[in-house]
Amino acid sequence: MHGSFHSKIVDPGVFEKGDTFSFRSQPYLRELFETVRDRELPLTIVVGAGVSMNSSLPSWRALIDKMTATIGDPEVRNLASRDGADLMRKAEIILQLIKDENRNIQDHEIIRDALYQRDLQVIPGELAKSIARLTYATRADTRLLTTNFDIILEESLLAYFDEKDVKSFSMRPGGSAAWTDWNRHPDHVGVLHLHGLVRQARNPEEPIILTESQFLKYGAQVREIISASLENACTLFIGLGMSDPNLVGPLYESAPATSPRFSLVVPPAVDDVSPTQAARYAISSARYLEKMLGLKPIFLKSHSQLNQAISDLALAVVEPDRYRPGVESADSLVYNRRLTKALDTCYTAIGCEPLAEIPAGDAAEDLTTRLHDALEIPGGPLDVLRDLAQDYDEHALGSNTGENFGLFLWLRTRGQENGRRRYTINLVGTSVYTHREEWSLRHHVTVDRGSDFAAAQAVFTGAPQAANLTPSPIAQIWRGILAAPILMSGTGSDQLIGGEPADVLTVGAITLNSTFVVNPNGDEVAPGDLSLISKLDSERTNQLLVSLQLAAEYAINLG
Structure with missing residues (x-):
């Protein structure tokens, strides 16, 4: 198997400079799409913490850090926070320290309080939504497993399946068999929580598997069900670091098998190391997984691209004749062709000449007017914020003393450089002033x-991002910003999946700038300087995000 081994992982140099959503530079990406589109094998999807993080929940490391922060004794808490032990061993220690202080508290309660904010309504991110859409498109032949404690997957599935057909399972006695039986019904979808399930206001699904002793106790059972799920299936690992021995073991044992298994990976950040070097290291390290475990790693530039790949897999399933990697045709739906068409449509709609990157003259003034109007339209940001302000002691909006807002519109760069699409965005207009000179706009801001x-x-x-701004000579009034991706649907296909568009693209971002601070970050902020945005709970924040998407659609003027 290994004597004539030839790696098909993307070359680090191509990854650094090229368009990573490319069937030419990533043979495994092409193989994944062809396998899933052809539907000859059942699909097994194994989901990890990356999907929860896209829905604003903590990573495994962050979860343990939050648990550590609840230790009452400051000296013990300080020692625990500095403990560099393996995460499974550290989790064991932290749980015991907390229970030493409170003998009545249970493991799942400690995990629950660290996993969920008190006022948090779990809202699935775009990655979870895309997994649910793919699951619905392939529903008769798909199995879902997760190492996560949360119900993000279940919540996302409810947008496509009836509530009675979505069910959670754990590794308790008979749990995996019940999951298998449930999935035999073509309308049912079951989520098997390999490490247990922790809900906000309901009982947990045990056993909870977080610590070293728990992994040792239940590891054999977990590996057995993973091995069975890999057999005679196309397996897709999403949001996983691939260091869990319960995942690596079954892969190693079945490595000679012909059943394909793919992992979609965004190179992780490494302290004090440049993103380029971190990506090179991650890609080089993955050759072990490829050679010894039979895994086919696919590296993507960003979590947004990872989501796009899953979203496009669902499109390929419902449009198999038009989504054919490597086949050039006028009606092809492959990603780069659709993105080029969508960006040309957007730039044309805001008044740009062919190949121009910003509108000029009257077109620039028209875009400023539309962005200004977009703030005020029914369901737009100010319309939503005025309603919400009444719930927060009549938070003052507008005038010289109240909070004021502006919209800024960014689009993906549509041009190419040396034959490759740049992974950058352009600021094309704002609601507060018209750019009359091209130099005054931000061009080619790299997405990283x-x-x-x-x-x-x-x-x-x-995913949405909230940040504070340091006033600058050209933007002295802005102190906070809420940014959200702009999604565009139906650019090439009118097919629906469960009533939702199958064809979805991220074409840019819209930002809501505030004259107040939007992210306290634990700093001292005077009550009168805190933005209404920072006061909203998760449900109200989601209302505001919906209004930003509506404002972007209005401003781009797609009719």
Whole structure:
């Protein structure tokens, strides 16, 4: 198997400079799409913490850090926070320390309080929604497993399945068998929680598997069900670090098998290391997974691209004749062709000449007017905020003393450089002033995790971003910003999946700038300087985010 081994992982140099959502530079990406589109094998989807993080829940490491912060004794808490032990061992220690202080508290209660904010209504992120859409498109042949404690997957599935057909399962006696039986019904979808399930206001699904002893006790059972799920299936690992021995073991044992298994990966950040070097290291390290475990890693530039890949898989399932990697045709639905068409449509709609990156003259003034009007339209940001302000001691909006807002519109760069699409965004207009000179706009802001621009961060993560701004000579009034990705539907296909568009693209970001601070960050902020945005609970924040998408659609003027 290994003598004539040839890696098909994307070359680090191509990853750094190229368009990573490419069937040419990533052979495994092409193989994944062809396998899922052809529907010859059942689909097993194994979901990890990355999906929960896209829905604003903590990573495994952050979860343990939050648990550590609840230790009452400050000296013990300090020692625990500095403990560099393996996370499973550290979780064991932290749980015991907390229970030493409170003998009546249970493991699942400690995890619950660290996992969920008190006022948090769990709202699935775009990645969970795309997984649910793919599951619905392939529903007769799909199995869902997760290492997460939360119900993000179940909540996302409810947008496509009846509530009575969605059910959670755990590894308790008979749990995996019940999950298998449930999935035999073509309208049923079951989510098997390999490490247990912790709900906000309901009893947990045990056993809870977080600590070293729990992994040792239940590991064999977990590995057995994973091995069975890999067999004769196309397996897709999403949001997983692939270091869990309960995942690696079954992969190693079945490595000679012909059943394909893919992982979608965004290179993680590494302290004091550049994103380029971190990506090179991650790609080089993945060759072990490829060679020894038979895993086919696919590396993507951002979490937004990862979401796009899952979303496009669902589109390929319902449009198999038009979504054919490597086949050039006028009606092709492959990602780069659709994105090019969508961006041309957006730039044309805001008045740009062919190949221009910002509108000019009257078109620039028209865009400023539309962005200004977009703030005020029914269901727009100010319309929503005025209603919400009444719930927060009549928070003052407008005038010289109240909070004021502006909209800024960013679009993905549509041009190419050396034959490759740039992964950058352009500021094309604002609601507060008209750019009359091209130099006065931000061009080609790179989309990466280290960007200082909230709009670039929103496109990178595929999720809303709230940040404070340091006043600058050209933007002295703005102190906070809420950025959200802009989604565009139906650019090439009118197919629906469960009543929702199958064809969805991220084409840019819209930001709501505030004259007040939007993210306290634990700093001292005078009550009169705190934005209404920072006071909203998760449900109300979601209302505001919906209004931003509506404002973006109005401003781009797509009719």
